[in-house]
Amino acid sequence: MPDPFVFKPDTNILQALEMDDRVVEALKSLGLKCIDKRQEACVAAEVETLADASRYHDIPLENILSALNRLGVVPKPPSPDPDPDPD
Numbered sequence: 001m002p003d004p005f006v007f008k009p010d011t012n013i014l015q016a017l018e019m020d021d022r023v024v025e026a027l028k029s030l031g032l033k034c035i036d037k038r039q040e041a042c043v044a045a046e047v048e049t050l051a052d053a054s055r056y057h058d059i060p061l062e063n064i065l066s067a068l069n070r071l072g073v074v075p076k077p078p079s080p081d082p083d084p085d086p087d
Contacts, residue, residue: 005075007068009051009061020073030059030067
């Protein structure tokens, strides 16, 4: 079994949300109001990091990182590449 992903200050919010549904719930419980569902995350989630979220929402970064890292999220294996074009 692979090691859990380690969430860091520079982790992109949208990428974090796509890893596991529990990430959505953890961020909501910390007070990030624009996180409802991955499909409905605020547009800034595409470019902001967890450190940005900490600053903009006045939530200590350590609280965010420890909440997410306690989840033990294991990264999903990469999708196989589509078959190369036979031409």
